[in-house]
Amino acid sequence: MNNTLLIVDDSRVSRMILSKVFSSLASDWTVIEAENGEGAIQQAEKHQPSLIIMDLNMPLLNGLDAALILKPKMPNTTFVILTADIQESSKAKVNSLGIHFIEKPITESVVQQALEFWSTEHV
Amino acid sequence: MQLFEKVLQNLHSGILILDSNLTISFTNHWLEAALQDKNPAIKGYSFLDCFPHLKDSRLHAAINDSLKNNLPSFLSPGLNRYPLPLYQGGNSRKPMDQLIRVSPIINADQTYCMIEVSDVSTMVQRELVLNAMTKKFSGLALTDELTNVANRRQFNIMLDQEIHYASRDGKPLSLIFLDIDSFKPYNDTLGHQSGDLCLIQVINALRKRLRRGGDQLARYGGDEFCIILPNTSIQSAVDTAESLRILIQELAIPHPDSDAAECVTISIGVACWNRANVESSSSLVLRADSALYRAKQAGRNRVVGHDSDKWIKPSPAQE
Amino acid sequence: MSDMNALELDALQEIFNVGVGRAASSLSQLTNEPISMSVPVIHMLSPQGASEFLDPHHDRILTCISQTFSGSFSGNALLIFPSVNSLEIVRLMLGSEMPLEQLSEVEQDAMCEIGNIILNACFSTIGGMLSEHFCCQLPVLKAGYITDILNQTSPNKQVLIVQIQMGLEKHNIEGFLAFLLENQSEECLHQAIKQFLTKVEA
Numbered sequence: 001m002n003n004t005l006l007i008v009d010d011s012r013v014s015r016m017i018l019s020k021v022f023s024s025l026a027s028d029w030t031v032i033e034a035e036n037g038e039g040a041i042q043q044a045e046k047h048q049p050s051l052i053i054m055d056l057n058m059p060l061l062n063g064l065d066a067a068l069i070l071k072p073k074m075p076n077t078t079f080v081i082l083t084a085d086i087q088e089s090s091k092a093k094v095n096s097l098g099i100h101f102i103e104k105p106i107t108e109s110v111v112q113q114a115l116e117f118w119s120t121e122h123v
Numbered sequence: 124m125q126l127f128e129k130v131l132q133n134l135h136s137g138i139l140i141l142d143s144n145l146t147i148s149f150t151n152h153w154l155e156a157a158l159q160d161k162n163p164a165i166k167g168y169s170f171l172d173c174f175p176h177l178k179d180s181r182l183h184a185a186i187n188d189s190l191k192n193n194l195p196s197f198l199s200p201g202l203n204r205y206p207l208p209l210y211q212g213g214n215s216r217k218p219m220d221q222l223i224r225v226s227p228i229i230n231a232d233q234t235y236c237m238i239e240v241s242d243v244s245t246m247v248q249r250e251l252v253l254n255a256m257t258k259k260f261s262g263l264a265l266t267d268e269l270t271n272v273a274n275r276r277q278f279n280i281m282l283d284q285e286i287h288y289a290s291r292d293g294k295p296l297s298l299i300f301l302d303i304d305s306f307k308p309y310n311d312t313l314g315h316q317s318g319d320l321c322l323i324q325v326i327n328a329l330r331k332r333l334r335r336g337g338d339q340l341a342r343y344g345g346d347e348f349c350i351i352l353p354n355t356s357i358q359s360a361v362d363t364a365e366s367l368r369i370l371i372q373e374l375a376i377p378h379p380d381s382d383a384a385e386c387v388t389i390s391i392g393v394a395c396w397n398r399a400n401v402e403s404s405s406s407l408v409l410r411a412d413s414a415l416y417r418a419k420q421a422g423r424n425r426v427v428g429h430d431s432d433k434w435i436k437p438s439p440a441q442e
Numbered sequence: 443m444s445d446m447n448a449l450e451l452d453a454l455q456e457i458f459n460v461g462v463g464r465a466a467s468s469l470s471q472l473t474n475e476p477i478s479m480s481v482p483v484i485h486m487l488s489p490q491g492a493s494e495f496l497d498p499h500h501d502r503i504l505t506c507i508s509q510t511f512s513g514s515f516s517g518n519a520l521l522i523f524p525s526v527n528s529l530e531i532v533r534l535m536l537g538s539e540m541p542l543e544q545l546s547e548v549e550q551d552a553m554c555e556i557g558n559i560i561l562n563a564c565f566s567t568i569g570g571m572l573s574e575h576f577c578c579q580l581p582v583l584k585a586g587y588i589t590d591i592l593n594q595t596s597p598n599k600q601v602l603i604v605q606i607q608m609g610l611e612k613h614n615i616e617g618f619l620a621f622l623l624e625n626q627s628e629e630c631l632h633q634a635i636k637q638f639l640t641k642v643e644a
Contacts, residue, residue, distance in 0.1 A: 201548040
C-alpha cells in the first residue's frame, strides 16, 4: 500500500504548491488535503497518513493544537509544522513538543527536509 | 586619486564599501579616525574578520539584504546601540551613537554594498536629557509635594489600571482608605507645622511597612490616604489594615486632644472590588470611604471592611 | 488592475504571509521578545476606497513609512499606522516610557527602521517567490492626512492594501501596507502571479 501524506493549510495556493513539489519528489505517495485543524483530525483518522505537514496559523483549530490531539493516537505518523512564522521562539516551542518544524516559502529543499524527517522515523 | 574618491575621503560622515564577498574595498578618513582602537588599515580584509561580533547582527542582515536582494536598509540609533566600534571625536573614548544607511551599488556588473555612518551622539544625548526632564515634570504633577507619595490624580490612574489587571487576570483587588483620628483638633492645638510633621511620620511608617511590591500608597486629600492592594482578598486586606492601625498606635506620637487615645491613631475602611458587578472605580472608592466613616462612627482607631453588603472585622488572631 | 480571481488573491496573501513572517522574525531578534502574528488580509481598493478604509473621516494625522521601488514593478510602498496606539510599537521596542503625543527624533528613526524591516521583508519575498527583480530607495517617514499620503495615485488605479497584525508584549499593533503601482506595473504584477500559479497548478 502507498504511503499517504496529509497536507493541512487554509491557503489553497499553499496546498497546491506543497502537493506539486511533494509529488515531484515522491511520486508513489497518495496526497490528501484538509483546510484546518478540525478537517485534519477527520482526515487523519480516516486515512491514517504516515506523514502530516501542517500550517501553524489556521482558523478554528491551529496546526499545533491539532498535532497535539492527533499525535498520541498516531504513534507511527511523522508530524511536521510548516509555517511562515520563522521566529526562533516558535521553532523552539514546536520542537519542544516533539514535532518537526520547517519554514515557508515552500521549496524543494524544505519539502525534502520533511521527507527526511519521515524517513529517519521509518527506517 | 580621482575627484570622486577625494570627495568621499573628505566627507564628514563615514563611508565603508564592501564587495559581494564582504571584503572591505574602501574606507574614508572620517571612518578610519572614528575607529580609534582598531587598526584603521582594514581595507582589503573581510568585514566579518575585522568585526567578528557583527556576525548575524542586524547590520550583517542588512548587508546581505543589499548584496543579495538589492534592498537598502536603515539602522536607527535607538534600536541598534553602537553597531560599529566607533568613538566620538578626539580621544574622548565615548562610544558613538550611529545612524547607518546600507545601500546596494551596482558597478560594472558587480554588486557592492555602501555603509554610510552619521554621528548622532549629540541628538541622542539631547533626547536623553529631555526624557529625563519630562519624566521629572510628569512625576511632579502626579506626586504629593508634602509626603512624596502619589497624589489623587495619580491614584485615580493607578486604581483604574489595577481594576483592569484584576479583571483581566481574575485576581482579587482591595482598597484601603484611612485617616488620622481627630486631626483637626491636633492641627488647631499644635499648629499646622506639627500637623504636617505628623502626616509625614505616619506616611513614612506606612510606606516602610508596605514594602510588598505592587501595594500603592496615595494621598487622597487632607489627612485622608489610600492604599491599593492588588491580588488581595477582603479578609487579608482587613488584616493588613489592622496591622497598620497597630503600627501607627505604636509610634506613640502624643495627641493632646483626641477622643480615641492619648496618641495619634488612625481609622481604616476597606473594600474589595466586586468582580460580578464589574464595579467602577468610583463605586469602589465610595464603599471604602463609607467603611471608613463607619469605623469613625464606631469610636475611631479601628478597622471596618465592606464586602457583599456585609461589614467585616479583623481576624481574631490580629486583635 | 484587471480583477484578480480568488486563487490569485490567495497567492498574493501567501506571499505576504511569508514576508510578514520574515519581518516578525527580524523584529523579534531586535527586541529579544517573541512577536505573535496573524495571516495578513489582502484588499484591492480604489484610491478613494483605500482612503476611506484607512481613515473614514479623513481627519487624522497618520504616520507612514514609504519606500519607492522600480524594476519589474514600479511604484511606492507604504506602511501606514492609522491608530495612535500603533505607535506604541516603537516605544515597546525602545523600552521608552514617555507618553508623548509626538514621536521624538530617536523614536522617529526607530519607526523608520521598523518600517524598513517590514517593507524589505515583503520586497525580498515578492522578488524571490515571483522571480522578479527590482531595486528600491531608502525609507522616508511622513505624517499627514490619508488623502495626502495616497495622493500620488491616479483615481483609476487600484491600491493593494495588506492588513497586518502583530502582537508585542500583549499589545496588538495593526499596520497597513499600501502598494501604489505605476503605469503598467499593475498588469505586470498580475501577470507575474498568473505565471507563478501556472508553475504550481497540477
